[in-house]
Amino acid sequence: MDHPTPPSEDSSAAWLRLWAGSTEDYSIFAVSPDGTVLTWNPGGERIQGYRPDEIIGQPFSLFYSVPERAAGAPVDALRSALETGRNVAEGWRLRKDGSTFWAHMVITPLRDRGGELVGFGTVVQDMSDKKAAHDAVLASERSFRLLVQGVTDYAIFMLSPDGHITSWNAGAQRIKGYSEKEVVGSHFSRFYSPEDVAAGVPLRGLEAARREGRFEAEGWRVRRDGTRFWAHVIIDAIRENGELVGFAKVTRDVTERRHAAEALEQTQKALFQAQKMEALGKLTGGVAHDFNNVLQVLRGNLELLENRYGRDASAAVRLGNAVDAVERGAKLASQLLAFGRQQPLAPVVISPARRLHAMDELLRRALGETIEIESVVAGGLWNVMVDPHQFENVILNLAINARDAMPRGGRLTLELANATLDDEYVSSLHDVAAGQYVMLAVTDTGTGMSQEVMERAFDPFFSTKPEGRGTGLGLSMAYGFVKQSGGHIRLYSEIGHGTSVRIYLPRCAQEAEEVSTGRVGEVKHGHETVLVVEDDPKVQATVVELLTGLGYAVLKAANAEQALAVVASGIHIDLLFTDVVMPGVLRSTEMARRAMRMSPGLKVLYTSGYTQNAIVHGGRLDPGVQLLSKPYSRSQLAAKVRHVLGNDETETPHNDAGAGALTRLPDTSDVAAARVLVVEDDVASLDAICELLSLIGFESQSATSAAAALETLTAERFDVLLTDVAMPHISGFELARRATVIRPGIRIIFASGDPVPDQHLAFTWTALRKPFTDAAAWSPTSPSALSLVGPSVGTRATRAQYDFCQHVHSRPRFRKRLTMRLLPD
Numbered sequence: 001m002d003h004p005t006p007p008s009e010d011s012s013a014a015w016l017r018l019w020a021g022s023t024e025d026y027s028i029f030a031v032s033p034d035g036t037v038l039t040w041n042p043g044g045e046r047i048q049g050y051r052p053d054e055i056i057g058q059p060f061s062l063f064y065s066v067p068e069r070a071a072g073a074p075v076d077a078l079r080s081a082l083e084t085g086r087n088v089a090e091g092w093r094l095r096k097d098g099s100t101f102w103a104h105m106v107i108t109p110l111r112d113r114g115g116e117l118v119g120f121g122t123v124v125q126d127m128s129d130k131k132a133a134h135d136a137v138l139a140s141e142r143s144f145r146l147l148v149q150g151v152t153d154y155a156i157f158m159l160s161p162d163g164h165i166t167s168w169n170a171g172a173q174r175i176k177g178y179s180e181k182e183v184v185g186s187h188f189s190r191f192y193s194p195e196d197v198a199a200g201v202p203l204r205g206l207e208a209a210r211r212e213g214r215f216e217a218e219g220w221r222v223r224r225d226g227t228r229f230w231a232h233v234i235i236d237a238i239r240e241n242g243e244l245v246g247f248a249k250v251t252r253d254v255t256e257r258r259h260a261a262e263a264l265e266q267t268q269k270a271l272f273q274a275q276k277m278e279a280l281g282k283l284t285g286g287v288a289h290d291f292n293n294v295l296q297v298l299r300g301n302l303e304l305l306e307n308r309y310g311r312d313a314s315a316a317v318r319l320g321n322a323v324d325a326v327e328r329g330a331k332l333a334s335q336l337l338a339f340g341r342q343q344p345l346a347p348v349v350i351s352p353a354r355r356l357h358a359m360d361e362l363l364r365r366a367l368g369e370t371i372e373i374e375s376v377v378a379g380g381l382w383n384v385m386v387d388p389h390q391f392e393n394v395i396l397n398l399a400i401n402a403r404d405a406m407p408r409g410g411r412l413t414l415e416l417a418n419a420t421l422d423d424e425y426v427s428s429l430h431d432v433a434a435g436q437y438v439m440l441a442v443t444d445t446g447t448g449m450s451q452e453v454m455e456r457a458f459d460p461f462f463s464t465k466p467e468g469r470g471t472g473l474g475l476s477m478a479y480g481f482v483k484q485s486g487g488h489i490r491l492y493s494e495i496g497h498g499t500s501v502r503i504y505l506p507r508c509a510q511e512a513e514e515v516s517t518g519r520v521g522e523v524k525h526g527h528e529t530v531l532v533v534e535d536d537p538k539v540q541a542t543v544v545e546l547l548t549g550l551g552y553a554v555l556k557a558a559n560a561e562q563a564l565a566v567v568a569s570g571i572h573i574d575l576l577f578t579d580v581v582m583p584g585v586l587r588s589t590e591m592a593r594r595a596m597r598m599s600p601g602l603k604v605l606y607t608s609g610y611t612q613n614a615i616v617h618g619g620r621l622d623p624g625v626q627l628l629s630k631p632y633s634r635s636q637l638a639a640k641v642r643h644v645l646g647n648d649e650t651e652t653p654h655n656d657a658g659a660g661a662l663t664r665l666p667d668t669s670d671v672a673a674a675r676v677l678v679v680e681d682d683v684a685s686l687d688a689i690c691e692l693l694s695l696i697g698f699e700s701q702s703a704t705s706a707a708a709a710l711e712t713l714t715a716e717r718f719d720v721l722l723t724d725v726a727m728p729h730i731s732g733f734e735l736a737r738r739a740t741v742i743r744p745g746i747r748i749i750f751a752s753g754d755p756v757p758d759q760h761l762a763f764t765w766t767a768l769r770k771p772f773t774d775a776a777a778w779s780p781t782s783p784s785a786l787s788l789v790g791p792s793v794g795t796r797a798t799r800a801q802y803d804f805c806q807h808v809h810s811r812p813r814f815r816k817r818l819t820m821r822l823l824p825d
Contacts, residue, residue, distance in 0.1 A: 021041055021042070022042070023042070024042045024043045024046045025043060025125070026041075026043045026047075026123055026124065026125055027041065027043045027044035027046075027048055027122075027123070027124035027125075027126075028041045028043060028044070028121075028122070028124075029041060029055075029060075029122055030110065030119050030120065030121055030122070031078070031107075031119055031120040031121075031122055033078075033117050033118070033119055033120075035059050035060050035061060035075070035078060036057060036058070036059055036060070037055050037056050037057065037059070037060050039056070040055055047095075047101070047124060047126045048063065048093075048095050048096060049095045049096035049097055050096050054096070059074070060074060060122065062094065063093045063094055063103075063124075064093065064094065065094060065100075068091075077089065077105075077107055078107065081107040081108060081109050081120055082109050082117070085109065086106065086107070086108055087105075087106070087107040088104075088105070088106050090102065090104050090105070090127065090131075091103060091105075093105070093124070101126050101128045102126070102127045102128045102130075102131035102132075103124050103125065103126065103127065104124070104125040104127045105122065105124050106122070106123045107120050107121070107122050108120065108121045108122075108123075153171060153252060153253075154169075154171045154175075154251065154252050155169065155171050155175045155249075155250070155251040155252070156169045156171060156172065156249070156250050157169060157183075157188075157249055158238075158246055158248055159188055159206075159235075159246055159247040159248075159249055160246050160247075161244050161247070163187050163188050163202065163203070163206055163247075164185060164186065164187055164188070165186055165188055168180035168183055168184055172251070175229070175251065175253045176191060176221075176223055176224060176251075177223045177225055178224050188249065189202040189203075191251075192221065192222065193221075193222055196220075201219070205217065205233070206235065206247065209235040209236065209237045213236070214234065214235065214236050214237070215233075215234070215235040216232075216233065216234050216235075217233055218230065218232050218233070218254070219231060219233070221233075221251070229253045229255045230253070230254055230255040230257075230258040231251050231253060231254065232251070232252045232254045233249070233250070233251050234249070234250045234251075235247050235248070235249050236249075236250075259427075266429065270429065270431065295326050298631070301542055302319055302322050302323050302326065303546070303633060303634045304542075304546070304549070305319060306320075306323070326631060347386050347387050347485070348385065348388060348513045349383050349508050349510045349511065349512050350383065350384060350385075350386065350388050350391070350512050351381070351383055351512040352381065352384055352391070352416055352440065352505075353416055354512070355391060356377070356395065356414060356416060356440075357375070357377075359395060359396070360373075360375070362396070363395075363396070363399055366396065366399065366400060366403070367399060367400075367402075367403045367412065368403070370406075370408070370410075371402075371409060371410060371411070371412050372409075372410070372411045372412070373411075373412050373414070374411065374412070374414070375413075375414045375415075375416075376413060376414070376415040376417075377415075377416045377417075378415075378416060378418060380418065381416055381417070381438065382418055382438050382507040382508070382509075383438075383508045383512045384438050384505040384506065384507065384508050385485075385510070386485050386505060387481075387485075390481050391481075393477070393481075394477070394478045394481050394482075394503070395414070395440070395442070397477060397478060398475075398478060398501055399412060399414075399442065401475065402443075402446060402499070403444075404446075405446025405447050405448075405498075405499060406444055406445060406446040406447075410444060410445040410446055410498075411444070412442070412443070412444050413441070413442075413443040413444075414441070414442055415439070415440070415441040415442075415443070416439070416440055416441075417438075417441075418436070418437075418438060418439070418507070419436075419437045419438070419439040419504060420435070420436055420437070421434055421435060421437055421488065421504060422434055429488065432488045432504075433486075435506065435507070436506075436507040437487065437488070437505060437506055438504070438505050438506075438507060440502070440503040441500055441501070441502045441503075442500070442501045443498065443499070443500040443501075444499055444500075445497075445498040446498050446499060447495070447496065447498075448493045448494050448497050448498055448499055449491070449495070449499055450495055453493075454491050457475050457491055458475050458476050458479040458489075475501070478501070478503070482504075482505070485505060485506075486505075486506050487503060487504050487505040487506060488504040489501065489502070489503050489504070490502045490504075524550075524638045524642045525550045525552075525638070526551055526552050526641065526642060527551050527552065527553070528552055528574035528575060528645055529552070529553040529554075529555065529572060529573050529574050529575070530547055530552045530553070530554050530555070530573070530574065530575045530577050531555040531556070531557065531566055531567070531573045531575070531576050531577065532544055532547065532554055532555065532557070533556075533558075533559070533560065533562075533563040533576065533577070533578035533579060533582070533588070533591070534556070534558070534579050534582075535558055535559055535579065535582045535583055537558075540556055540558070543637075546634055546637055547577075549634075550634075550638050552641070555571070555573065559582055559583065559584045559586075560586040560587070560588060560590070560591035561584065561586060563576070563578065563595065564586075564591055564595060564598075567594075567595045567598050567599055567602070568598060573599060573602060574601075575602070575603045575604070575605060575641065575644060575645055576592060576595055576602055576603070576604045576605070577605050577607065577641070578604070578605075578606060578607070579607055579608055580606050580608035580627075581608055588606070592604045592606075603646070604626065605626045605627075605628060605640065605644045606625065606626065606627045607627070607629070607630055607632070608627070608629065608630060626640070626643075626644045628640045674699070674719040675698075675700070675701070675716075675720070676693055676698050676699070676700045676701075676718065676719065676720040676722055677700075677701055677702075677703060677712060677713065677718040677720070677721050677722070678693070678700055678701070678702050678703070678722045678723075679703045679704075679705075679706065679708075679709045679721070679722070679723035679724060679727070679732070680702070680704070680724045680751075681704055681705060681724065681727050686702050686704060687702075689722070689751075690702050701716070701718070705727065705728070705729070705730075706723075706727055706729060706730035706731075706732075706734070706735040707729070707730065709721070709723070709735060710735070710738055710739070710742070713739055713742045713746075714742055717743065719746065719747060720746065720747045720748075720749060721735075721736060721739050721746055721747070721748050721749070722749045722751055723735055723748075723749070723750060723751065724750075724751055724752065725750050725751070725752040732752075733750075733761065736748045736750070736761070736765065737761065737762070737763070740762075740763045747764075748763060748764070748765040748766070749765070749766055749767070749768050750765060750766075750768070751767075751768045752767065
């Protein structure tokens with residue numbers, strides 16, 4: 001076998017020179033032992049920019065920067081090549097134009113056959129592109145590393161294919177609480193709760209990422225200290241050449257976001273509930289107003305009938321049943337208003353413990369023997385400012401609801417304790433302020449409620465009871481009262497284990513007031529003048545008759561403008577009794593303000609089935625405002641009127657000089673059969689008086705002179721003689737003296753436009769001032785009164801006076817005064 005002949009040294013050198021002279025990819029040149037460039041190739045010209053004639057004979061240190069030259073870098077490179085046989089280095093080198101390039105330089109010593117150093121062979125390769133790419137990779141890796149380590153809001157770490165942790169960032173340490181040293185090499189399932197680990201939650205996440213490429217979920221995770229946080233997790237599968245090499249896992253703590261979302265959801269629910277309550281509140285308010293007016297007409301007329309026919313047993317039972325039905329309707333209307341937060345509250349500072357203890361007997365009677373009642377009151381209990389009547393109503397309603405939830409009996413626990421609602425608790429409640437409260441908890445051991453039922457429990461008319469067993473207004477009424485009182489109400493319930501209703505009422509630091517629970521007593525009468533302002537004719541007529549029956553003189557007006565006209569007339573009025581909601585531009589409150597300015601001593605009592613925020617603000621009656629809510633009973637009307645007038649006892653009517661003593665106001669229903677002889681020489685006035693007497697239920701007969709009156713008295717029996725004092729031929733005094741001789745026992749009333757002088761007469765008499773108004777309101781020095789009754793003011797009453805009495809001042813005052821004189825005690 002023939003072997004190829006190895007090239008000779010001359011031929012090797014020739015091949016080397018040939019390669020060096022033909023390549024442009026490398027700069028290949030020889031350097032003398034002292035560092036001078038001896039040869040140059042095309043690659044050097046391309047890479048470093050020098051032509052052979054420009055660089056041969058120049059020191060190769062030209063390729064180094066000035067600082068490197070000063071530091072001896074070129075000499076060090078040659079020395080290293082001599083010592084080690086080769087110097088390989090990379091660095092920035094200079095081109096002819098001063099620009100730099102990244103050079104890979106290899107320097108090799110060159111020796112002759114005798115071993116003498118003849119120079120150095122240098123090969124330079126331009127690696128700028130590779131250097132840039134390498135630097136870019138390094139920069140990218142560095143940036144990514146800094147990014148990952150600098151992110152503290154996210155836990156970013158790597159997992160092996162089987163779920164062991166291989167890297168850890170600062171965010172992971174902050175969120176999860178572990179240092180890198182503690183977790184690298186451990187399985188990532190340590191961040192899950194034992195229950196999740198047992199259920200296979202961590203491995204399911206890895207499997208989903210392996211299968212789908214990515215897994216994303218939210219759930220509870222556990223920190224190093226054992227606390228939980230709500231995590232948003234992303235697991236990405238990492239593959240190299242199609243093979244799974246691990247997972248990238250990013251975890252973010254979104255607990256605050258979750259709380260915010262929950263708070264937003266709660267706020268939206270609360271807003272929806274508030275809007276629903278607002279809409280229903282407006283509806284119920286309007287309905288309650290009209291409904292209460294209807295109930296007022298019914299109740300007033302039923303009590304008037306009861307007063308007349310109540311002695312009949314059968315009629316009494318039926319009237320009683322009808323009154324009870326009105327009471328139920330009134331309660332329904334009251335609950336509707338309470339639910340809609342339209343119930344006018346009169347809050348005072350109370351001790352809730354004392355009010356609860358005072359209800360013990362009432363609750364036991366209402367709940368029956370099958371319900372065991374337990375009251376638990378914490379020591380040092382704070383006071384609250386609420387409407388005491390409504391507070392008791394809420395307790396009673398909740399107790400009755402609890403009773404109905406325990407048909408076979410059970411335990412009802414009423415608990416009072418101090419409580420503090422902090423910022424975290426109220427964060428999701430848009431209408432509850434953080435602070436100190438008194439908690440009332442009403443807890444039963446009944447059937448409980450489902451979540452669906454609890455969500456609707458406060459809705460009006462919603463009930464789980466059978467039809468006819470309840471209105472569904474108990475809880476909604478409690479809800480409205482609590483919200484109107486600035487409090488908070490919460491339901492806790494579980495099917496089969498019972499329900500707890502917790503009410504939080506704001507603490508009041510003031511001392512508790514003693515509030516009377518009220519008592520049923522004698523219906524109180526009076527004699528003052530009341531102006532009734534009511535736009536509903538039937539309600540107005542009923543109220544006028546009720547007040548008249550209680551002895552009051554009653555004026556009436558259908559609206560605010562008419563009421564002010566009556567007050568402006570100068571007539572003395574003790575009480576303005578006005579509806580709150582009436583048609584017209586002038587509001588009742590403004591009318592009352594103007595009326596009190598015109599008559600400083602005037603008292604005001606409002607009445608309404610719905611206040612429409614006119615006298616109620618913030619759920620409470622304005623300070624100093626008195627309100628009688630419709631429908632009201634005769635006794636409630638009597639008590640409230642006397643309370644507002646400032647005297648709870650019936651005043652003794654005024655006795656004119658010479659009149660017999662009057663100790664009580666007779667019941668006007670007993671005078672319907674009384675016959676009155678009216679003597680008046682002015683025909684127009686005579687007709688007006690007889691018409692008034694007829695309108696108020698008296699039988700009257702007229703006479704235009706004393707002679708005609710004596711003739712009539714001789715022929716017929718009369719109970720009363722009502723005569724003018726100044727008449728032609730025979731005065732009223734003389735007529736009265738003769739009448740008592742003809743008809744012993746007849747009652748005498750003198751009517752005159754002037755005060756009746758004191759007369760020493762042998763019979764009892766009384767006087768009635770013309771026109772038939774309050775004597776304090778009419779006098780010759782009263783310009784407003786004179787302008788109303790006309791210029792003729794003297795001993796004779798004009799037709800205008802009687803028309804004014806009939807149409808403006810109303811007949812009840814006349815009826816009352818006349819009755820007092822007709823039926824002395």
